[in-house]
Amino acid sequence: MNAPEGGSARALRGVGEGRDGTGTERVAGLESPAGRPPRRGSADPVRALMHRHHTLCAHAVDALEIAAGLEAHGVTDRTAARFRHRDVFSLAEELYARVPRADRNGTAGAPAGGASAGAPGTGPAGGPGAGEGYPEACIPAAGAARAGFPGKGGGWGGRCAAVLQLLPGAVTTATVAALAALTSRPGAATPALPAVPATPAVRTAVGAVGVVLVVLAVRLAVRSGPLRARHHGTGARTAGLWVCWTAGYAVYGDWLFGQLLAGGPDLPTATPRADVATAVALSLAVLPAAGCARWFALRARRALAASRGLEEFAARVRPLLLGATLLFLGALTALLLGARAALDHGAPAPAVVAPAALGVLLFLARLLAVHGFPRAAATGLACAAALEALATALVLIARLPGLTPLGLPVETLTTAAGPAAVPAVAAGVAALGLLGHGLRALTGACAHSPAPTGPAGTPRP
16 A cells, blocks of 8 residues: 555644644635635645545544445545545545544544534434445444454354355265165165165155255355355345255256156156255355355455555456456366266266356355345346246246247257256356456455444444
């Protein structure tokens, strides 16, 4: 972080020298004629900005958070030039130096240079008028701590978070092993694992319990460590529904589409066939997803500290986002190939395209939610779910008299590339859309500000 042009110290000294002993303000050393007070605003253009964003500046941990808030409010380097500064970071350093820190009770002091907390346009701390219009992700709470940032510690600790992120894979593997034991030959029972009557009801019960435990394990894993979404929004409430739909379609979609194209399924005698390798690989991928998210967050924060402007910061972050996505894609592909080699006896490599596309989609959606864009994440997941539902509906509608052409596109695609082509296209298109959005949204300073850690009842602007 470079010092602002003119320097914070000189700005403070200029404010102090701008008043005489009686407290009357002088502009550029000229006395006002006829004893009238001089006009304000031309000698210290930053003061109006201090009044307007007083709450943001008073509660900021460092100048980087002020720069993130200004950038979210539309202040660019060109705007900063009107305040006699080279860039937004330079302007943020002067604001950080001139506005006193808020105390532990959340009460902000008066800005330096004689501006009081009750001056017009400032408003009380956390009240309307100061910092209005900022996204929640860009307004640090009073006493925001570094511990809320990924990789900087936390309540659970790094090791405990890693254990929690391994939990979904462990629960899924245990469920698959239990179902395999129930479907094994009766003579395969051992004293340690006695034979259990493998009735359909028992297998269904074990599978249902396993699914519930996996969902709870995933929920626990994403609520700690680098995958924890610290900025909640309206999209976060519906994202879980779309995740369940797309994951369920990845596990049972091939069987369902095969049955639909063959004229089935024959209910209620049809028995769903799950893609076990995909389920195991996706659950094990939670740990590498957390590692890639932490890698991206830490290096983006370092790039924010080293950058001298918003354009330079965006140029540094774009390769990081692409690198994190490719790194996770490589880890997920290795897990998928290993799981299929162990469980599907060496399934062909193209069979991993659809679950790999879904894994990248889920990773990008969670990365956007973690950095303050839950609505965009939910939109991407909803698009993938809508495409999958549309393809299924078209196959069913094509059975009606006179509507056969509606199912031709889906039938042509599945004939050429198999039933897995439908989720591959749906998840791939949605993942590309989220990646394009992330290259814009995650390259702003606002996306990398520390999370609010104030009391739950503290009102936000």
